[in-house]
Amino acid sequence: MKYDIVVIGGGPAGLAAAVEANKNGIKNILVLERDRELGGILQQCIHNGFGLHIFKEELTGPEYAERFMDELKELNIEYKLNTMVIDISEDKVITAVSPTDGIISIQAKAVILAMGCRERTRGAISIPGSRPAGILSAGTAQRYLNMEGYMVGKKVVIVGSGDIGLIMARRMTLEGAEVKAVVELMPFSGGLNRNIVQCLDDFDIPLMLGHTITEIRNGNRVTGVSVSKVDENLKVVEGTTFDIECDTILFSVGLIPENELSLKAGVELSEVTNGAVVNESMETSVPGIFACGNVLHVHDLVDYVTEESRKAGRFAVKYVKGEINGDKENVIDTKPLNGISYIVPQKLRTAYLDDNVSLYMRVRNVYEKATFVIKADGEIIKEIKKTHLAPGEMERLSIKTDLIKNRNISELTVEVVEEVK
Amino acid sequence: METKKLTCIVCPLGCHVEITKNDGTFNVTGNKCPRGEKYAIEEMTNPTRVVPTTVVIKNASLSRLPVKTSKPVPKKDIFKVMELINQVEVEAPIKTGDIVIENILGLNVNIVATRSMKSVI
């Protein structure tokens, strides 16, 4: 089989990329989805709050996904369900498996990686104890609850205050469970304020910041946990331990881009994002292989996923049409400095920049009143004042391309400067 | 006199707002913009929420259909709304926006499907 563009993953990123590629004039597109339906993880995110930027209205996850699914179908873009990609070669031969088609081999001119992410597990954060029933990642519990209608427990402690954990606190409560607490190691929450208010405060669920689980008690199932305070070095403070009785612990301790396939294709990954290193076109280190959505870096807003994926779709078309020729001249490296953990994209080829450059990044700490200082080769080109910054919220900074184009700049840095109180 | 401490959720700033009600007038502090005052007064007088949840569905590839309240409902009514939603059973096919319960609790709010599901029979 031969396609101009193959999109791996039929979630929000893959759908937006495929639709945009089609609209830009390439019709020979195939979307490969491993699940039995399109929509990806949004199908289990039944809460509202999606789409405020893109659609100017508040949608639930399935509604947001369905808009793109409908568009995909209207545009007659080809897709295959129940199809798992098991290999991508550097020359863009994709091998996939499905019950109906067997082994499929597809030669693509361009590939868009949109495989999403997975949840960090309890094992990965080494919370000690046994391994009884009643310990799940929040997303797994979400799937059981929202799609199949199964309860995973009655008395719940949630570890980690990421948005999935907060959302699950409300969902479990609405379905009759008692959520005893959300325990967060850091002194701030990784989730959005509105979720803390609407998912915890509304139901009087305590958010225990700067705490960790120090013991899990159990028989065949969890029977309780011990929780302790931690100090500023995240070390347990002696004498602060207390017990909570529960039958379930949900872990919501972060997401990790799933890049095992990208590695097979020889794509260079960033150690910070765990996703590909990309340029302004969302193109990876392998020419013609693009990446977008949570496989690239973990997002908190699906709207940004859509934005970024549209760009990947648009540039994949340019690549197929031969409008990008791997120009290595005038490449600007973006570099996170003080207070910033990463910037995507990592490279900007000035020849292919739109009128504005969007830089996506996360800050390392909570800041009240701070300024993003953007420098080109050490010279300040823009300052953006912010009254509130938090690691849980991805920041998108927009810079006019004129500020950096045709100036022979090699490095663009961004740093956070806190206002002196 | 009644006092309430809130986190404003109008924007990501999350101002810690304190509102006091005294003889029918409100005194809001801690907000950094007028929208915060409005939010605080609403939260004290009639806080409302959209409720997203599921209902039982038959003849579909999944056994639960996601639904939501078409408009925000009073916070105090959330569990009453849930009780009624929990008693409903629908059958596929369903289209997004289909009304599952009309005018729930007389609130002038419908319960609507938030995704489409095909019939599997």
Place this chain on the structure above:
Amino acid sequence: MYDIAIVGGGVIGCSIARELSRYNLNTVLIEKNNDIATGTTKANSAVVHAGYDAPAGSLKGKFNVRGNEMFSQVCNELNVPFNRIGSYVIANDEEDMKTIKDLYDNGVKLGINDMEIIDANEVRKNEPNLNKNVVGALYAPSAGIVESWELAIANAENAMDNGAELKLNFEVKNIIKNDGVFKINSENEVIESKMIINAAGVYADKIYNMVADSHFEIHPRKGQYFLLDKVEKDLVNHVIFQCPTKMGKGVLVAPTVDENIILGPTSEDLGIDEKENVATTFEGLGFIKEKVAITTDKINYRNVITSFAGLRAEPSTGDFIIEESDQVEKFINVAGIKSPGLSSAPAIAEYVVELVENSFGNLEKNLSFNPIRRKRIKFNELNDEEKAKLIKKDPQYGNIVCRCETITEAEIVDAIHRNAGGQTINGIKRRCRPGAGRCQGGFCGPKVLEILARELNVKPEKIALENIGSEILIGRTKEKI
């Protein structure tokens, strides 16, 4: 009435069951848990030792060397992956080198003739990720790695293929011997047997005390481990042991047959009542990190996919106890099988058959005995042509359930329906690995549960993680309808 009841479905009990199935004996394997291979067998280093370190003249020494010799054939017949990758005991100074020389001499006494003491250059050439201060190593080429639980499961399956019975969730409450017949009682069932083989692991003392005054006690000794993601698979190529010192045996760094890296164990003596304590601890995991750093500083702990702990059955006698009781006729203890128990398992089973024969008189051969366990298809290891052919034959091979380990629905269905098949989430994980990868079942857990419920024809709420009482789902939402 059974001829023989084996108490305990660990690697020892299962190996004995298979050896006995070569004879026309009515054998039952009884296990207190909801699956076999759920005790010590599921949580250990999974190393087949060369056998140089047990004292000459001990049972440990004797059975380890013989067991190691038998491993290739047993694993071949049972289709269990076994890689003889060899082991290094690394020395960091001259004193360590002396210890290594002693180990070498001891090994020779035990009949191990292929060991070598190699110099620092050789070590570095073969193991570039070890710390630079290594001065030499004892190389034992016969050491290997195996999945201990798969070995146990394969033995049980083959035993059942050849006529043995398996009873799960049968916790022995008491044993009464009358007129040469043992009545073995569980909470709600009684079975009768002419002989009992006590392979009850950490509970072997408790079982023996039901019929006699036990002359031994079994103390649980906890070992904690880290397991690293496959991205770390090239870290080491051999089983790397530290040189034993007065401070202890040290910890190992080793590849697993599934291409992970295992680090550990700790060695913590627990109280006699702590026979279910398999909790990992901050201290224990910290200890491993500290000790492993002596071997290599190249470990990225961001790649830990899980940590776990197991219990070793530490006998008060210091050596394996494998004998017919001198107080109760036809009661055979196979107790205190601590390390190198896994390595010794095939040889222990062989020897137990001798004990049975001594007790019963000549055993009649099972003429239909088939030593070969049906091959387990591993989709991921096939070439594209073979994959396509399989999917055509059975489309369930085209449904990849576990994306981290590339496990198909057909492999899971097969693991459920084999003899001694898996009926739990962990049981399936042990048999064909969905959930053993980096997402730890986050994605495939619900799918495996659905397949189990469908194949076993039970409600999803009945599917357990491990034992009865560890069900994943507690009920449905909107239950009033």
